[in-house]
Amino acid sequence: MIIRNVRPWGADSADVVLDGDRIAAVRPHAPEAVAEPDDLDGRGRLLLPSFSDVHVHLDSSRIGLPFRPHSAVGKDGGAPGVWGMMLNDRAHWRDTDVPHAEIVAGTLERMIARGTTRVRTYAQVDVDCRLEKFESVVATKERFRDHADVQIMTFPQAGILREPGTVEYLEESLRQGSDVMGGIDPCQLDRDPVTHLDIVFGLAEKYQVEVDIHLHEPGELAVFSTELVLERTRALGMQGKVTLSHAYALGSVSEAVSRRLVDEFAELDIAMATIAPSTSGHLPLVQLAEAGVRVGLGEDGQRDYWSPYGNCDMLDRTWQLAFVNGFRRDDHIELALAVATVGGASIMSHSSPRVGGVGDRPGVAAGDRADLVLVDGETPTSAVMDRGVDRTVIHDGRIVADGLQVIGI
Known part of the structure; x- marks a missing residue:
């Protein structure tokens, strides 16, 4: 053609x-x-x-369902924090007449229609949903196998250590073909970062998959968790196989800490997945790109029980990435577009070219x-x-x- x-x-x-x-x-x-x-x-x-969404929760989507009002607390919304919001999702995600697998498939179909053909999606695995959400994502991946590349991350949204039996379900999803092992807030959620990361990296090594850590932790706590991840990456020789998602507070401690982390990410080829958060503490996108760090973009939730945002259009999220970074110059806005397209692709596959700096348009x-x-x-x-x-x-x-x-x- x-x-x-x-x-x-x-x-x-x-x-x-x-x-x-x-x-x-x-x-x-x-x-x-x-x-x-x-x-x-x-x-x-x-x-x-084409666009690459490397941080999306297909399994929690409400795309295609009636709009559901959100509130900060109470029966219509979660309590503050990851645990409270997770409990809100757990209480409501089955409350629909549409089968879960059809909601997941409809969300990915809408994403493809708008230009996204490369997707790394979370699949929540815990003692409540067990493998039900994971199986819906697997079925959707198979249904659209000719339309998009989909990587599935087995994800302990409720933590790994708080509920007995979680590890067994996570391992079963890896046996069934998960592409990435997820982790989340090793200090703040599980409150035992050493054990949490031992399990995450241990399962990743056992099943020869990559690691992606969800990091919502603030300031110096986020830096501490990140340093533990850097330590394990170096010790296990997992350069190029680790991604930090969110991590929107790593730039909030000091300029010296930010510079050191960017340099270490480049040295160990640790990638970053951002959702363009409305915060000012994230690491500078231009600095990450110029250092050669692989950075990708994602929409996170899609109008789900966590948030009313998300519409399956990565061009919209590219606008947001440019906006929250204060970009006005064309070359900077085009950098945001490169991150949303090739940047994420380079996280999913090392055969894809990475964005090499502000002027690079691969x-x-x-x-x-x-x-x-x-x-x-x-x-x-x-x-x-x-x-x-x-x-x-x-x-x-x-x-x-x-x-x-x-x-x-």
């Missing part, structure tokens, strides 16, 4: 030749050339790498994987600002969605 008359990353109009699941060539647009039946008319739209050159999205916009920055809906989505060289509708399911 040839994608005719598109502008890769906003450059001059080009014809992009696909060969199987790869880009074979990018050449100047030839308007006089006769189009073949299988060619795609890009109509002058922008050509970008993912649409000859040899790159043909996971692409066409979107209307004058420039990449204007696309982020306007968030148009004239989109065509390509996965492994095949059109999988057009006009916000998934094709071929």
Whole structure:
């Protein structure tokens, strides 16, 4: 297939030749050339790498269900903190006439339709849901196997040590094929960081999977937990196999601590997944990119029992990432777009190019994987600002969605 008359990353109009699941060539647009039946008319739209959501909870989504008002406390909302919000989710997630697996599948379908073809999703495993949420995510991954790459992280949302039997369920999900072992707030939730991380890294090593740590902890406590993660990564030789998610307080202690952590992340190839939080304590995105740290973006929950935010559109979340970082320059806003596309892809697969700095725009050159999205916009920055809906989505060289509708399911 040839994608005719598109502008890769906003450059001059080009014809992009696909060969199987790869880009074979990018050449100047030839308007006089006769189009073949299988060619795609890009109509002058922008050509970008497809989006990568590397921090999403498909298993807790309420996308497609009636809007549910949220409150801070009480029966309609969770108490403050991770544990209280988790109990609120636990009390309500079964309260729907729609089967859980269909909600999960509908959420991923909506994500693909808007341009996301690479997904790392959490699947909560605990003594309440056991493997029920995990199995819904597995079924969705299989259902859309030709439309998106999906990695499943087995995730102890309720902690590992607070409820007996949790470890056994986590291990069973790994036996059944989880791609990533999750951890969460080793100090603040489980209050035993050594044992928590011993279990997380021990299971990851046993089943040869990567690690992703959910870190909501504040300030110096977050730094302490992070240092324990760095220590284990180094000791176990797990460079390139560990991601820190959220970690939105690591930049709040001091500039010297921030600089040291960024340097150590680069040295150990520890990735970061952000959801563009409304805080000022996160590590600077420009500094992380310039250091060569792999950074990806995610939407977190999708209008669930934790939060009313999330609409399955990573272009919206890209706008948020640029906004919370105070970006105004086009090259900085395009950095946010690179993080939302190739940045997350480089977390899911080391064969994907990583974002090498503020001016780097990878993912649409000859040899790159043909996971692409066409979107209307004058420039990449204007696309982020306007968030148009004239989109065509390509996965492994095949059109999988057009006009916000998934094709071929």
